[in-house]
Structure formats: C-alpha cells, structure tokens
Amino acid sequence: MAEEDIRAAVRAERRDQADLLAQLTERQWDAPSLCAGWRVREVVAHTTLPYRSSGTRVLLEVLKSAGRFNHAADRMAREDARELSAHDLAAAVKANVDHPWTPPGGGAAGALSHDVIHGLDITVALGLDRRVPHERLKLVLDAMKPRNVKYFGTDLRGTRLEATDLDWTFGEGRPVRGLAQDLLLHVCGRRLPPGRLS
Secondary structure, X not given: OOHHHHHHHHHHXXXXXXXXXXXXXXXXXOOEOOOOOOEHHHHHHHHHHHXXXXXXXXXXXXXXXXXXXXXXXXXXXXXXXXXXXXXXXXXXXXXXXXXXXXXXXXXXXXXXXXXXXXXXHHHHHHOOOOOOOHXXXXXXXXXXXXXXXXXXXXXXXXXXXXXXXXXXXXXXXEEEEEOHHHHHHHHOOOOOOOOOOO
C-alpha cells in the first residue's frame, strides 16, 4: 500500500483516539491498562512522547538507562503522567494527528502499529466496545514479521493464529482463534480478559 494511504490510516486512528480520550473520566484515566504497570495516563504519556519531547531528552534518558530504551520509556511515561493532566495528554493527541513521527526503522506502518496497539491497551482494559477498523488492522497485521514477534518475547511456536473477523492467519500448528485485534494483542504479549481467544 502507498505510504500516503498508511499515513491517512494513522491520521484516522489518532482522530478516533483523541475523540475517545476526550470522553474518559478521571477514574478511567487512572485505571490499569493492558501495559503491565501502566495506567491509561502512562500509556497516553508514552504515545505522545514523540510529539512533546525533544530527541535530546530521549537520548539522555536512554543513556541514563544504560542504553535500555524500554527502561527509559517507562521512566519517561511515569514522569510525564505525573506532570501532565488528562486534559493535557488528550490535547497532545488531538494536536498531533498529522505528526510525522515514525519509530526507528518502522516507517508509517510502524507508527500505525504503535497507535493501534496502545489504543487497544486502553480500550480493552477499560472494557470499551471499540473495534479498530479492519482496514487499519489489516495494515498492522500484514506488517507483522517474525522479528516483531521476537521483540515482544511471545512464544507462538506450534500455534496458528486465525482471525474470526477478517482473512488473516499467522504461524502453523494448533489453532488459536479470536478477533483480529485480540490476536494482535496476544502477539504483543498482553494478558487478555478470559474468553476472548479460543
């Protein structure tokens, strides 16, 4: 798919998330997400970090963490979630719908994956009935490679993931079935509510 089509999907996903975040209560902002140890506000602090922080800050934080990016990202998300209000965080999403950020080596598809996965970390944990549009999910799932799975540390050996709501499979072996967005979270090592996969 053309880069501009993927960029359009990124913009649409961010607009949808900005609308959703604007409706959350303070209690929901402080509720646990699917990201271990992060509330909803830490997730949004993390996703908006590239819009709000300089590359210098990120580099210094990574150096402070001895090169461990995930360690630095966790610390920055916690710090920013303490300093910024829910309104500030939601406004950062809304104001940066067109932001060109992409993860290192990930391109526009990587940016879409980042937004979609973390959006699901919020909505699934809160029990909200939001379905990511299939055309966006398909872009994320089609970009999934073995190195992505390895990054998340998920053991899918002997497993064949089969989406029940769109034409997508991954791997070979015992079938694990569910909504495409739930399978995506499974690949990312998230703990899903019982009964979502079979």
